[in-house]
Amino acid sequence: xxxxxxxxxxxxxxxxxxxxxxxxxxxxxxxxxxxxxxxxxxxxxxxxxxxxxxxxxxxxxxxxxxxxxxxxxxxxxxxxxxxxxxxxxxxxxxxxxxxxxxxxxxxxxxxxxxxxxxxxxxxxxxxxxxxxxxxxxxxxxxxxxxxxxxxxxxxxxxxxxxxxxxxxxxxxxxxxxxxxxxxxxxxxxxxxxxxxxxxxxxxxxxxxxxxxxxxxxxxxxxxxxxxxxxxxxxxxxxxxxxxxxxxxxxxxxxxxxxxxxxxxxxxxxxxxxxxxxxxxxxxxxxxxxxxxxxxxxxxxxxxxxxxxxxxxxxxxxx
Ligand code: PMV
Numbered sequence: 001x002x003x004x005x006x007x008x009x010x011x012x013x014x015x016x017x018x019x020x021x022x023x024x025x026x027x028x029x030x031x032x033x034x035x036x037x038x039x040x041x042x043x044x045x046x047x048x049x050x051x052x053x054x055x056x057x058x059x060x061x062x063x064x065x066x067x068x069x070x071x072x073x074x075x076x077x078x079x080x081x082x083x084x085x086x087x088x089x090x091x092x093x094x095x096x097x098x099x100x101x102x103x104x105x106x107x108x109x110x111x112x113x114x115x116x117x118x119x120x121x122x123x124x125x126x127x128x129x130x131x132x133x134x135x136x137x138x139x140x141x142x143x144x145x146x147x148x149x150x151x152x153x154x155x156x157x158x159x160x161x162x163x164x165x166x167x168x169x170x171x172x173x174x175x176x177x178x179x180x181x182x183x184x185x186x187x188x189x190x191x192x193x194x195x196x197x198x199x200x201x202x203x204x205x206x207x208x209x210x211x212x213x214x215x216x217x218x219x220x221x222x223x224x225x226x227x228x229x230x231x232x233x234x235x236x237x238x239x240x241x242x243x244x245x246x247x248x249x250x251x252x253x254x255x256x257x258x259x260x261x262x263x264x265x266x267x268x269x270x271x272x273x274x275x276x277x278x279x280x281x282x283x284x285x286x287x288x289x290x291x292x293x294x295x296x297x298x299x300x301x302x303x304x305x306x307x308x309x310x311x312x313x314x315x316x317x318x
Contacts, residue, residue, distance in 0.1 A: 003042050003092075004123045008115040010034040010100040011107035011155045012183060012275045012284050015243045016164075016221040018199050018252060020149040024218035025165045027173065027225060028155035031183070033308045036098040036111040038119040042090060049088030051077070055096035058112065064094075072140050076113050079136045080120050083128075092123065101306075103189035105276020110152035113140040130157050146193045147200070161315060163225050172315070177231035179312040180289045182264065182296045186256040187305035188280030195252045195277035202251060213246050220246075237270025237286045244273035252278035260299055267291065267298040 009030040016026025043050065051064035053073060060073065067074045073096075081087065096116065100108040114137045121128045128136075137153035149166045163171040203210035220239045227235045244261055247253055253261075257274045264272040264285035272285035287295050289311075296307040 004040040004119045005037065006115045006119040006122065007035045007037045008111045008118070008156050009107075009159055010036075010111055011152060012181070012282070013105070013151065014161075014275075014284070015224050015240060015273070016151075016217055017274075017276055017278070018196070018247065018250060019214040019217035019221075020151050020164065020166060021147060021196060021199070022203075022214045023166050023168070024214050025163055025169075025221045025225075026149070026151050027161065027163050027221055027228075028151050029161045029312055030155055030159050031106060031308065031310060033310055034098075034100040034106060036096065036100060036108070036115045038112075038115040039095045040119050040123045041093045041095070042123075043092050044090075046091035048091060050091045051089060052093040053096070054093065055098075057098040057102075058096060060096075070143060072109065072113065072143050073116065075143055076116050076136070076140045077120060079139055080117055080124075083121075083132070083136060084124065084126065089120070089124070094119070101185060103191060103281065104185055105190060105192075105274070105278070105281035106183075107152045107156055107276075109144040110137060110141060110156045113137040114153060114156045133157050144193070145196060147196055148192075161228075161312065163221075173225060174229050175312055175315045176229055177233060178289075178314055179228075179233060179236070180287050180292050181310050181312065182269070182285045182287055182292055182299065183275070183282050183308040183310065184260050184264070184285070184296070184299040184304035185282050185306045186254070186260060186280050186303070188254065188256055190254075190277050190280030192277030195279045198279075199250055199252060210250070213250055217243060217246055233286065234270050237272075240271035240273045240284075240286055241265065247274055247278060254279055256280065256303065257283050259302055260304055261285075263298050263302045264295055267295045269295055 020026035
């Protein structure tokens, strides 16, 4: 029996990615079909402070001290140490497994950080509040992404749909009708930091144009929030597709993502868009429930390496 076992979900961004880095709102939703699990086993007979980390998905199998400086796992654990003002942890073995594909816009890095930080603080006997875990996980995200908005760690930590404005607002949104999504993976690794950097350079070179894109995306996100409350599903779909067009103009889509978006729309989706950093990774389609299976099938037919069908249940703000 592990002393501790913590699971955290993946996530999709319903709308607002990239613009959220520039303080426009975004809406993100946890995805329970994929997750990270961290287990911690006490090793009372090992030398004090000896930590062994095993994770096939991250490609680590050995002592923590052998990880390169600034490795996200090392950083996450160092942040926990500084938070509690301690020099070392009780000897233990940490096992991390994840079913979240990496570099695909499903929040794998945030999910690993949140589950590891949560598990270690529970192992120490001092579980932290979600707000504190979120703050520490955000610091780790900075290593992965360079200039993250914080939306990924926030939705994963709170495990609820969020309306998020960088440094300003975390609001748990109200969803008045269930929404059915198909998520499809292009199989292409999309580097979030590369995509964020590309947008930054484009923005610097075309300030007016990009400020306009960001504010259009912000307006789309606000309208989607209203429609989530009123239950106007078809309107949400239309706005998602508009969001995708703007992301295309911002050069963070790619032919494979566009093909999946087109296929979903032709198969009858209400709307579809890339989700996350782009340049590969996943797309999401909002679908009528009765054709969810068909859309997923069509997406795999045209090259998606995997699909997830999920429902966002009705939630009340709170
Ligand atoms: O980690 P990803 O690929 O899901 O992208 C996160 C969303 C971005 O807006 C592109 C970056 C950010 O930090 O908000």
